[in-house]
Amino acid sequence: MNTPQAHILIVEDEPRLAAVLGDYLGTAGYTHHWVADGALAMPAFHEQRPDLVLLDLMLPGRDGMDICRELRRHSTVPVIMITARVEEIDRLLGLEIGADDYVCKPFSPREVIARVGAVLRRYRQGPDAAPTGTVxxxxxxxxxxxxxxxxxxxxxxxxxxxxxxxxxxxxxxxxxxxxxxxxxxxxxxxxxxxxxxxxxxxxxxxxxxxxxxxxxxxxxxxxxxxx
Missing domain, CATH: 1.10.10.10 (Winged helix-like DNA-binding domain superfamily/Winged helix DNA-binding domain)
Incomplete structure (x- = not known):
């Protein structure tokens, strides 16, 4: 069950992909805000105060890894990276930049929505939640x-x-x-x-x-x- 009315910031420079993600997020009960330029990501983050960030790795203006590092200096908000660069997966998985999860292009929008829900649930359980045995x-x-x-x-x-x-x-x-x-x-x-x-x-x-x-x-x- 999705967390109702969670607000998602989409940072993605492909308008059609961002539109599809936005449609699926809306259907799943989330609100969202979209920016297409990496340079606009942090201003949008501070203005929108999202519950989760969907962050593309390769962006104009500023790349996703740099944005994620800055986010981690200021916030613990969940971040799901979107990447088409398979060679970066080890770095993302190693949490070198503090991402909570990642998805690879091409992907099913339904997969992204499922990951958004799962990451939000883990995040909102908090560090004091009962252990699930799957950390x-x-x-x-x-x-x-x-x-x-x-x-x-x-x-x-x-x-x-x-x-x-x-x-x-x-x-x-x-x-x-x-x-x-x-x-x-x-x-x-x-x-x-x-x-x-x-x-x-x-x-x-x-x-x-x-x-x-x-x-x-x-x-x-x-x-x-x-x-």
Whole structure:
């Protein structure tokens, strides 16, 4: 259930995409304000006082990473980054800039709305909320991941795999897509290497107190993650 009347700031330089996001946000019960230039993001933020910011990574005037860093110096408002640059995902997942979540272009607007609702719910529960048992953190600088404070002993491949699946929860990836994300050096590997990584990743999550069905097998397609 969405938080009613939450106000969303959209910082996106593609008018058609911003319009679609605005329509879906309105249908979901949110209000919104849109700016198309990165230089206008902070003035709009201070004027609008949004409950969440949808922030494109590549913007005219000022890039999204710089805007997010400044937001974090002044506010804890949730930020969902929008990016078409796959090579930036590790930095976003590592929370280097303080983003709460990210989505990759092209995306389904419904996916964005679902993420907005999920991030707002987490944010409004606050730090004193009862633990859910699913606090997963990733640090792209050190390739360390932990579940509820327990370190996961992951290989680099397993870490990258977890980053992709966790960063796009609900999205189904084929084995080939996952291989392309895990290995960027064109090494010769079969898609069964993904199955091996998935098996090990499930085991390590369970050993840290997680559930083995967080990573789901989609028959004939691939895998998706849902916490």
């Amino acid at each position: 997963l953190t990733l640090d792209a600088e050190t390739y360390r991941a932990s579940l509820n404070g327990r370190l996961l002993d992951l290989t680099p491949g397993e870490f990258r795999l977890l980053g992709v699946l966790y960063g796009s929860q609900g999205r189904v990836y084929s084995r080939e897509q996952l291989l392309n994300r895990i290995y960027d050096d064109q090494r010769a590997v079969t898609d069964r290497a993904v199955d091996s990584h998935i098996k090990n990743l499930r085991r390590k999550l369970v050993e840290a107190g997680g559930e083995d069905d967080w990573i789901k097998s989609i028959y004939g397609v691939g895998y998706r993650m849902e916490l």
